[in-house]
Amino acid sequence: MITRYSEAKLPTPNGEFRLVVYRTGEEAGVAGSAVGTGPEEHVAMVLGDVTGPAILTRVHSSCFTGEVLGSQRCDCRAQLDAALERIGQEGRGVLVYLVQEGRGIGLGNKIRAYQLQDAGADTVDANLALGFDADLRSYDLAAGILRDLGVTSVRLMTNNPQKIAGLERAGVVVDTQESHWVDATEHSESYLATKKSKLGHIA
Numbered sequence: 123m124i125t126r127y128s129e130a131k132l133p134t135p136n137g138e139f140r141l142v143v144y145r146t147g148e149e150a151g152v153a154g155s156a157v158g159t160g161p162e163e164h165v166a167m168v169l170g171d172v173t174g175p176a177i178l179t180r181v182h183s184s185c186f187t188g189e190v191l192g193s194q195r196c197d198c199r200a201q202l203d204a205a206l207e208r209i210g211q212e213g214r215g216v217l218v219y220l221v222q223e224g225r226g227i228g229l230g231n232k233i234r235a236y237q238l239q240d241a242g243a244d245t246v247d248a249n250l251a252l253g254f255d256a257d258l259r260s261y262d263l264a265a266g267i268l269r270d271l272g273v274t275s276v277r278l279m280t281n282n283p284q285k286i287a288g289l290e291r292a293g294v295v296v297d298t299q300e301s302h303w304v305d306a307t308e309h310s311e312s313y314l315a316t317k318k319s320k321l322g323h324i325a
């Protein structure tokens with residue numbers, strides 16, 4: 123379903139990672155990512171020897187608005203930075219980075235959901251449009267990548283119980299959950315509160 127395509131060293135402020143690119147053999151499609159419509163590609167940022175159990179791991183979906191443009195409507199960039207920093211401190215770990223905008227609904231639909239929120243729409247409905255429903259395919263892809271890297275169990279950096287359940291259903295052994303809250307900005311406060319109250323994220 124997903125195969126290793128290429129890899130190279132990637133020096134970063136958090137250490138010299140290995141960037142491994144995977145391909146699914148499918149076209150990404152217009153909703154697949156913010157940045158292209160070529161073959162669907164996902165990546166793993168690997169630091170140190172990650173074969174074996176209890177590997178510090180983050181499974182992260184790309185966010186063009188947050189990570190590239192600096193949007194403060196969400197905490198994606200801060201979560202990404204925090205995960206890479208923590209892996210760097212430990213000297214060992216994996217960040218699986220799924221290249222899919224708005225959890226697979228595409229950039230246009232994600233901004234449409236923001237537009238609904240700006241117009242005062244019910245945040246739950248807008249969040250549903252943002253693709254908060256469990257994305258089974260993403261978990262399968264992440265599980266395939268972790269298997270390929272030789273990771274046999276993970277310490278997962280997340281606050282999202284649905285992500286743990288989804289990964290476990292996809293065959294990933296989750297040893298422990300590592301709490302992964304980052305500070306809210308004034309713009310992301312209500313978004314984070316919704317994550318806690320409506321979507322079961324735990325502190």
Ligand SMILES: [Zn+2]
Pocket residue numbers: 185187188189196197198199
């Ligand atoms: Zn985001």
